[in-house]
Amino acid sequence: MLQTGLAARLAARTGALAHPTSGLAPSYLQANLVVLPARHAADFRLLCARNPVPCPLLAESQHPGSATALRSHLAATGVTGATLAADIDLRRDAPRYRVYRDGELVAEKADVAAEWADDHVGFLIGCSYSFEAALAAAGLAPRHVVQQRNVAMYRTAVPLAPAGVFTGATVVVSMRPYRPEHVGRVREVTRPFGATHGEPLAWGWEALAQLGIGDLARPEWGDVCLTGDGRRAFCRDDSEGFVPVFWGCGVTPQEAVMRAGLEGTVMGHAPGHMIVLDVRDHEVFPGLVGSGEVAEVER
């Protein structure tokens, strides 16, 4: 089994791993990948710095063109590029990639070795898998995890703070349904995960208006998880009384890049097919106990 970040990366690199990485190598940090021409790197870095909740930047290529060495953006926590992933190849270590040319999706493939150019800069962005394990450990497993579905994701009307060429984008959120009396605990459990979206952006039915989300039953990505009357979807007991809880989502920076309509070749991982790193949650998030074990889940 693929129990470490390195095992997952090597499997992806050799073509042995081609499916989504959810559940792989528990407690090892997983990352979204965005690859841009170097001339847009400064603007993208600024976009992440100005919007750290939906766009938590973990690391980037050591220098333009480098696919095998990382420069850490978590220096304040003592996590270096080599700690994040010592043996890494950004061109091959995601199980699946998407390639865009002049803003159009042109290919989905197992590696991007042929597309990677001397001026490409890879960016790794935090992913919510980390706090989902912590929620499960607290007896608050997200519904989609229990049901082995994709988390529901929505475009909001909340403007992203622009940065250079990256203008006009809005925040994308993921949604997990909880009972109102559990929201306080859910906020506490996810709060320490600053590099992977942290505590929720909004919760309760009033959050729909605050965020500008029209219809819970129509997520832009992922599976429907909660109906408008507080019933959870795909739910045997059909129980009521749940409210939506929204977090910043790592799809946000990809959306911002697509919306910028950049010329040239832009790449990223295929949704759900993340790059798994060497660091574990408790090394990045001080104060967490080092465990990826999942305790009894909420049913």
Place this chain on the structure above:
Amino acid sequence: MLQTGLAARLAARTGALAHPTSGLAPSYLQANLVVLPARHAADFRLLCARNPVPCPLLAESQHPGSATALRSHLAATGVTGATLAADIDLRRDAPRYRVYRDGELVAEKADVAAEWADDHVGFLIGCSYSFEAALAAAGLAPRHVVQQRNVAMYRTAVPLAPAGVFTGATVVVSMRPYRPEHVGRVREVTRPFGATHGEPLAWGWEALAQLGIGDLARPEWGDVCLTGDGRRAFCRDDSEGFVPVFWGCGVTPQEAVMRAGLEGTVMGHAPGHMIVLDVRDHEVFPGLVGSGEVAEVER
């Protein structure tokens, strides 16, 4: 004249300076002040980290109760607490203070030496005076500066990312009118000022809907500066064709604190009566030329 940060602080400390600090000690960084009981310090720090554009945290008390030594949040730029201000007294160095008890404004006074307790933590937050000097130096002086008015400020519908006790607040923005053909240059000039709100959040007439601002002629704070048809207010030549440009505003964290309705004593500077620091713009914002001189302004 009060040409340095230290001169301005000493004048405020001795009661010789009691008016707003706009225009004092050109090129020296000015800061907003928020003072909270220590039990809310971690949540406030997180609020600023999650919302760096409207809430750029520069420094805080070295330890709870300390009014005379700072801990820098700009360590990445090499700026230490002592560089920010070596001789400082957070209880006396703003020309005017506001005191809130259990969420109610109870006093406005020249110093808060009597109210400052052993568990108070002072936070210094960046202010847009820095980039206004740079805009003026680029021949793009903001209208309210030329007219010696207050900048117009608006509450928006854009939710602030919550942090602990700080929930339910929205972003406050400042507005400066520009001609559409100047917006690109205005974005470039203000972009490097990351610790003082940086480049605009939105611009043009469509920004009103994006931010949820109803009526430009009714700012929540400051002076009306632009009418709904693109005419600048208090303007001799009555020229048309201006559009609103909106930046994150340092009133945001104060609003978030007020909305949290904290028990106990909370304090801050009175609007416009900032604490002037020892560092100069070009020391905090790499890449800027070291000058506070104002070149020819746009009329």
